[in-house]
Amino acid sequence: MSWRNAKAVLAVLVGTGAVIAVPATVNALISDDVTLMDGRPVDVGVGVGVTLSPPAGSRLSLSDSVPAISTVLLRHEGATLEVTAVSGVDRPADFLAHARRKLRREGMFTVRLRPVVTRAGVLGERGDLVPVPGGVGVSGCYAGFVADERGIVVKISNVSECRAVPPLVWVAVESITVAPEEEW
Known part of the structure; x- marks a missing residue:
């Protein structure tokens, strides 16, 4: 050559x-994350009408938050909070059962389910997430809510169970609101 x-x-x-x-x-x-300093409500997706108020200092993941599929991922005090919202839910019990089956396919059982309600009155259930034996799932906390034909699934990881969720992260979950249909 x-x-x-x-x-x-x-x-x-x-x-x-x-x-x-x-x-x-x-x-x-x-940076892949943005620090949220003011605690203003964050929309969970586009056109779904679901919001939550993350605690000041939370980190919003820009690469893992996908408004087009209505998913927001936040990190606060070591916990990771993934919130997904969908519209068109006509049977709350079926939606919540579907959410639990989906978590099972991801390698996690939901255990110790009990009723939960947000400060805005959105009804749902919550329970601990336990990895399926031999699976790849994580421990954590699950919450599912249904209101006005919208379903919300919350998965909190990097915690051992719901009792281990940092208080300010749980306050963010309790802040979930569902806007009346005519507002979104």
Whole structure:
């Protein structure tokens, strides 16, 4: 190979490396989370009409929060709070049973279920999350709510059970509201 060809090959390799390395470096320098300082309500998705008020200092994950599928992921005091909301729920009991089956498919049992209500009066259930034996699920806390044909599923991980949820994280769960249909 001639010296000129070697320089051309080297230039192509350097250019290819730059195309790969520059975006990866920029991505690594940009934070994936945003700190929420004011505690203002956060919409759970677009056009669903579900909000919650995270505690000041919570971190909103930009890459894991997907408004198009109505999921918000927050981190606070070591706990991870994943909230998903859907519309078109016509049978609350069926929606909650479906949510528990979905968690089971993800490797988690819901145990010690009991009724729960938000400060706005949204009714639901909550229970501990326990990994399926030999599964890949995590321990944590689950809550499911249904109001005005909207269903909300809350999964809190990085805690051992519902009693271990940091108080301010549970306050955020209790802040869930469902707007009347004409407002969204």
